[in-house]
Amino acid sequence: DAGVIQSPRHEVTEMGQEVTLRCKPISGHDYLFWYRQTMMRGLELLIYFNNNVPIDDSGMPEDRFSAKMPNASFSTLKIQPSEPRDSAVYFCASHRGGLAGVGQETQYFGPGTRLLVL
Amino acid sequence: AQKVTQAQTEISVVEKEDVTLDCVYETRDTTYYLFWYKQPPSGELVFLIRRNSFDEQNEISGRYSWNFQKSTSSFNFTITASQVVDSAVYFCALSEQRTGANSKLTFGKGITLSVRP
Numbered sequence: 001d002a003g004v005i006q007s008p009r010h011e012v013t014e015m016g017q018e019v020t021l022r023c024k025p026i027s028g029h030d031y032l033f034w035y036r037q038t039m040m041r042g043l044e045l046l047i048y049f050n051n052n053v054p055i056d057d058s059g060m061p062e063d064r065f066s067a068k069m070p071n072a073s074f075s076t077l078k079i080q081p082s083e084p085r086d087s088a089v090y091f092c093a094s095h096r097g098g099l100a101g102v103g104q105e106t107q108y109f110g111p112g113t114r115l116l117v118l
Numbered sequence: 119a120q121k122v123t124q125a126q127t128e129i130s131v132v133e134k135e136d137v138t139l140d141c142v143y144e145t146r147d148t149t150y151y152l153f154w155y156k157q158p159p160s161g162e163l164v165f166l167i168r169r170n171s172f173d174e175q176n177e178i179s180g181r182y183s184w185n186f187q188k189s190t191s192s193f194n195f196t197i198t199a200s201q202v203v204d205s206a207v208y209f210c211a212l213s214e215q216r217t218g219a220n221s222k223l224t225f226g227k228g229i230t231l232s233v234r235p
Contacts, residue, residue, distance in 0.1 A: 033223070043209065043225040056222070091163060106153065107223060109163035 002026070004110035006092050012116045018080040021113045024073055025094030033107060034067055034077050035091040043091075049075065050097070082117045089114050120145045122212050124226035131200055132234050139195040139229050141210030147171075152186065152193045153211040157228070163209070169193065200233045207231070 005024040013019055025032045033048040047057040052069045060067070064083070069075040079086055089112045095105040121144040131137045143152065154166040167177065169186050177184045181198045197204055207228045 042227045045222050048222075089161065093163075106165055106168050108165060109155075111162045114161070 004092055004094055004108055006090075006110035006113050008113060009111060010114045010116075012118065013082055014118050015083055016081045017117075018078065019082045019086075019115060019117075021077040021090050021092075021115070023075045023077070023092030023110060025075070025092070026108060027073070028096055029094035029108075030072070030097045031095050031105070031107075032069060032075050033093040034075070035093065035109075037089045037091060037112070038087075046077070082115075084117045087115055087117050120147075120150075120212050120214055120222075120224045122210050122224055122226035124210055124229050126229045127227070128230045128232070130232045130234065133202060134199050136196060136198050137200050137231065137233075139197075139208050139210075139231065141193045141195065141226060143191050143193065143210070143212045145212060145214055147214040149215040151213045151215065153213070153223070154184070154193075154195050155209045155211065155225075157207040157209065159206070166195075197231075200231075202233050202235055205231060205233045 004026055007022045011019060030051050031048060034046040035043050036046055037043045044059055046059045047067045048055055049069045052072060064081060065079055067075065067077045077090060091112045092110045093107040095107045123142045124140065126140055129137060150171045152169045156164045156166055167184055174186050174188060176186065183196045185194045193210060195208065207230050209228045210226045211223050213223045
């Protein structure tokens, strides 16, 4: 089975532009997570979905960030307008729902999108 | 609140040496899960192991072994006879099991391991 797929793998844009990152979770996985990795803050969870519904978006930095999951096989993370401090690697991860809760299942990560905002 | 501390930031060893990566965690929950992920220079995050809080048995997988000790809230990772291909950033992570509630995977800052030939 294919792993988590992310596109694009690299994105270079100018400040003020809109950026859209895409993710296809592993088939059958009903939880999807967006993370951001920076040198300063490490890996931090931005938002996660269960059955296409956003469950916890407390990690989303500000209103410039938005995420959607229109169906079970596709999610987007959008930054509008982008700023240089948004430069980071953005990871998408997915797992199947556990019987007793979210935390017990292993998250599998995509290859990441390396974003550079000039 | 849950927290993961990886006090070592960078470790450099010579090939064939054994190396231990430390991980200390904090949680108020009695049921929780611990993970190790590897991030090689190519950048992807590779799952290595998951452990639940009720299973303190140490695990060995080839040259990798993990030592889980609840008494010290530690989940250390040892690589035996290290190889250059082991060079990567290693992350320890924690999640709490809360039925029907939000649960997050909290990562440590990571340990950069360099294995020199």
